[in-house]
Amino acid sequence: MRAAEQHEITAGRQSGADLMERAGRGVVDEIFKKWPKLALSSGTAIVVCGPGNNGGDGLVIARLLHDRGWDVTVFFYGDSGRLPPDARLNYDRWLKYGNVRPFAELKDFLTTIGDHNHPDLWIDAVFGTGLTRPIGGELAVGLSALSNWSSDLVSSHGGYVVAVEMPSGLNSDTGDMMIDRSSGDDGSGWYCDLAVTFHAPKRCHFVGQGPDLIDDLAVVDLGIRTNDFDAVRLVRPRAKTNMTTAGHKYTRGHVLVLGGPRHSTGAARLAARAALRSGAGLVTIAAPRDALDIYACHETEVMLRPMDSAQELQDMLQDARFDCLCLGPALGVETAVALMPTVLDADRYTVIDADAITALSRSTDLIGQLHAKCVLTPHSGEFARLCPDLVSEPKIDAAEAAAQRFGCTVLLKGRDTVIADPHFGTQLCASVYEDAAPWLGTAGAGDVLAGMIAGMRDPAQAAWVHAQAARNFGVGLIASDLPDTIPAVLQSLWAETETPPR
Structure with missing residues (x-):
């Protein structure tokens, strides 16, 4: 300044x-x-x-x-x-x-x-x-x-x-x-x-x-004409959609969510529903065979595929219409370690959350496979495991350093969520002051955000919509409330800018 x-x-x-x-x-x-x-x-x-x-x-x-x-x-x-x-x-x-x-x-x-x-x-x-x-x-x-x-x-x-x-x-x-x-x-x-x-x-x-x-x-505003001062770049919400009147479900994207075992199905289901509500045309959960009945009892619009090995995942990914992968929510760390080489080798848009981030922190080989289409979404504890040498740095600087190190987007969660993209710069989604969203401090909210990123393919906009959905719902929010609150937020953005899907 x-x-x-x-x-x-x-x-x-x-x-x-x-x-x-x-x-x-x-x-x-x-x-x-x-x-x-x-x-x-x-x-x-x-x-x-x-x-x-x-x-x-x-x-x-x-x-x-x-x-x-x-x-x-x-x-x-x-x-x-x-x-x-x-x-x-x-x-x-x-x-x-x-x-x-x-x-x-x-x-x-x-x-x-x-x-x-x-x-x-x-x-x-x-x-x-x-x-x-x-x-x-x-x-x-x-x-x-x-x-x-x-x-x-x-x-x-x-x-x-x-x-x-x-x-x-x-x-x-x-x-x-x-x-x-x-x-x-x-x-x-x-x-x-x-x-x-x-x-x-x-x-x-x-x-x-x-x-x-x-x-x-x-x-x-003091009337300074130049932008040559150190100001934070806040996320500015905008109406964005991958829907067109000439499109169909596959042009809106097909998200593949890797689901956990029978006793841990909720996180993947939250991510899958959030991806659908955020704009994905199709969402499939790939999960162990013995867990599919649990998933089937809960999800109507989400498709299911059996997957008990990395080979089965590799065979599934022969279908290029799976253009986005989301993994980590309640997947299990050991399962994530086993599946991630296949996921990263597929070179698709990939949202890496929760257990998958912990898996990364345990393997320099996996870190070496990260590519520009990856989005890492750690909270502070996961970030400390992934980048222990950066935890003492200011949050924005730490996220930027991690993004440069890994060559991909790092979304470091919190009320001051930092979205650091090594190619397009850094944005801050701050849920403070009149934009505070304390209700997001609830189990499963991060799983919803992971799915939203997969559905929107825009981590910064997903973070803003995620917070706004929580603000709109208010007191008493639980994670399963969030996906069904997303459409009203997106509709309000389209109404404000008068840019509905074309």
Whole structure:
């Protein structure tokens, strides 16, 4: 982001002071948009500013609130003589309105606030994207005191905490709090009711601790023309279908789901039904002969084929109309190890989930057979087994490294699902804030997603539709509810874009 702003300034299209003024005004506008009652009368605000441009934004906010009749107190951390030029300009402007109190006084100041004089707003403008080292010492102690105070008192009196860019101390890339724990802080971070960021969301707003510390997120457009800044690429839902009026069931694709034994049929059935609901023209489950009666009792539209060996699977795959394979859900690790050489040698679109991922982690030979048509769908535990050397890396970086290593798409699941494609880049499907889908934390939801990817052949879109289906259903969701909720989500996308199947 800083590079984008500097590019605009160097090109003469913007001045740093103008950008800072628009940033501060944007924060104030977003505050009053979220809490309209605050715009109806003057209130009290505490603005805590840091030693960089984030602090400069805070000083603009303080001045604009003061202009609206608010009683504003400003605390400042750092040496004002070392402020960047634009931040210093706004520091001097504020001095015409009121004084600046040193940050060291903040902790004692908090003890003077009670029921009769609590502030309506706390503005955290200490650190934003420019933070490069852990917070410690006086700053960590002061911010920790502010966090404890605000969580105990501000919320109970109707006050709000607003962070400029992100809660101070949050690493903008990883979403982890950068706190020197020797300062005595537990490292849990500081909460805000609203974070207002600029240009585009940052990674930290969706990964790591970010969504736990931010209740709501707003993005302010400052008029930056270039896209040359590090913004996260979110999945954008779109109406996509493999159906045409001139097509038939085979042109929509034939998915082959490899099913587990008699006592573990549910996962494959969930995946198969999800594939059908997501657009596949035909779905067949290939499973052990002694389990077919169990499958047959449950599935009407799904076809069944007996398969007790890799040779039988190989014979089945002589039919080129099986253009997609989905394996892993409750398949059994040893069975997956035995079948995967045949699956990978077929060179079809292949969704590799659950037990099949564990099988991969046990065999470098199998990993060597992966190809560009494969999609790996691990959760964090499976990813740790598959790529133990990457688990300490930031989630997005880890998924991208794995995709490059394996030469195929890696969909790393979670509320911040990362879809890393080594050829087409990385997308993030974040189920946070108003898009939260906590109901997906239920057994079998991952099996449904695997089937949806097989049916849609688009992992990013499948992840979004999967989450939206859960949001539409709501409380009480179980995995078997998801497949039958998919069509309404797809229909709504077609209705919004007016692009029905042709």
